[in-house]
Amino acid sequence: TRTVRLAVIPGDGIGPEVVQQAVRVLDAVAASADLLVEKTSFSLGAARYLETGDILTDDDLAAIAGHDAILLGAVGGDPRDPRLAGGIIERGLLLKLRFALDHYVNLRPTVLYPAVPSPLANPGEVDFVVVREGTEGPYVGNGGAIRVGTPAEIANEVSVNTAFGVERLVRYAFAKAASRPRKKLTLVHKTNVLVFAGSLWQRTVDRVSAEFPGVAVDYLHVDAATIFLVQDPARFDVIVTDNLFGDILTDLAGAISGGIGLAASGNINPDGVFPSMFEPVHGSAPDIAGKQLADPTAAILSVSLLLDHLGLGEAAARVTAAVAADVASRGGAARTTAEVGDAIVARLAED
Ligand code: NAD
Numbered sequence: 001t002r003t004v005r006l007a008v009i010p011g012d013g014i015g016p017e018v019v020q021q022a023v024r025v026l027d028a029v030a031a032s033a034d035l036l037v038e039k040t041s042f043s044l045g046a047a048r049y050l051e052t053g054d055i056l057t058d059d060d061l062a063a064i065a066g067h068d069a070i071l072l073g074a075v076g077g078d079p080r081d082p083r084l085a086g087g088i089i090e091r092g093l094l095l096k097l098r099f100a101l102d103h104y105v106n107l108r109p110t111v112l113y114p115a116v117p118s119p120l121a122n123p124g125e126v127d128f129v130v131v132r133e134g135t136e137g138p139y140v141g142n143g144g145a146i147r148v149g150t151p152a153e154i155a156n157e158v159s160v161n162t163a164f165g166v167e168r169l170v171r172y173a174f175a176k177a178a179s180r181p182r183k184k185l186t187l188v189h190k191t192n193v194l195v196f197a198g199s200l201w202q203r204t205v206d207r208v209s210a211e212f213p214g215v216a217v218d219y220l221h222v223d224a225a226t227i228f229l230v231q232d233p234a235r236f237d238v239i240v241t242d243n244l245f246g247d248i249l250t251d252l253a254g255a256i257s258g259g260i261g262l263a264a265s266g267n268i269n270p271d272g273v274f275p276s277m278f279e280p281v282h283g284s285a286p287d288i289a290g291k292q293l294a295d296p297t298a299a300i301l302s303v304s305l306l307l308d309h310l311g312l313g314e315a316a317a318r319v320t321a322a323v324a325a326d327v328a329s330r331g332g333a334a335r336t337t338a339e340v341g342d343a344i345v346a347r348l349a350e351d
């Protein structure tokens with residue numbers, strides 16, 4: 001029996017609702033995979049912050065870092081609460097974890113499963129993965145403002161791109177492309193305007209591509225990439241991109257592949273120095289929170305990514321297959337969050 005120590009961060013809004021179902025699925029698959037999952041739950045998020053003033057203490061971080069992997073629901077409280085303005089929880093909790101645990105690969109697969117309705121008329125075979133940079137770009141918080149509130153205000157946000165950070169991400173993306181049947185990599189950037197970062201990204205892709213002669217390389221400006229994601233998403237295999245572009249493209253990717261409720265992600269530290277963290281692409285969805293209306297599928301597919309990352313490919317494939325069977329049978333019927341979990345757990349018991 002293999003033991004996996006899992007840190008669970010349900011978070012805010014629909015986070016706890018979807019995580020509850022994801023954990024049920026994990027428990028269901030663990031039993032037959034000879035896996036013992038030791039879970040520690042961390043009640044972090046808006047509620048704890050408002051109660052105690054703490055978002056993520058050094059002790060919290062150290063405790064989380066001592067686990068083998070992390071499962072996170074979503075964070076971000078009531079958007080109307082001025083005490084939570086400026087993404088204080090998102091930056092202080094989610095981004096802090098990504099940075100502190102060196103999650104430089106933000107892996108976001110997009111698969112349009114058979115029989116799942118897409119808003120696109122002719123989507124074709126959609127199966128691509130966005131390899132989003134996770135620890136640099138405009139997310140580093142390297143900005144500032146002067147003369148705030150005056151007509152002379154100047155607000156700067158600086159995007160940081162290091163040769164080290166771009167290269168390790170690009171190398172991961174090439175290796176990922178080489179392992180996939182189509183072996184195609186598309187760099188998405190904005191090299192016509194963001195010339196300094198764009199040049200670094202393009203030169204890095206050109207140089208690393210020499211190590212992967214079997215991988216075909218392509219480039220798209222991010223604006224044009226949004227056209228192709230809607231008009232011809234089947235053309236994509238592996239997209240490698242900057243932190244912010246990747247954020248935006250993956251919500252679009254979710255929308256074209258059956259909805260944001262199906263989009264899963266992994267925040268990966270490929271070096272294995274720190275635990276990787278798995279979470280739905282979506283947020284805390286305050287508009288539907290507490291009503292059992294959230295689709296837990298993205299959280300459940302994040303469990304599949306987690307199992308895969310831990311080398312438990314067979315268990316991961318069982319979860320994905322159970323999800324694929326469930327989504328294929330959905331039709332238009334509305335189900336609660338728990339009912340979707342029930343259905344997927346039942347599929348696992350059958351196979
Ligand atoms: P969101 O993803 O929470 O919601 C966007 C829309 O998608 C909403 O209409 C919501 O109801 C719907 N939706 C999201 N997940 C769904 C699901 N599982 N099933 C059905 N519908 C779903 O994005 P937002 O409204 O921009 O952000 C809300 C809060 O979440 C903000 O505080 C934001 O900063 C935060 N956020 C957190 C994360 C994260 O924790 N990883 C990700 C994105 C946004």
Ligand code: IPM
Binds near residue numbers: 090091247281
């Ligand atoms: C995501 C989210 C986060 C991001 C926010 C909440 C900081 O949108 O995980 O996609 O921008 O990365």
Ligand code: MN
Binds near residue numbers: 247248251281
């Ligand atoms: Mn996002």
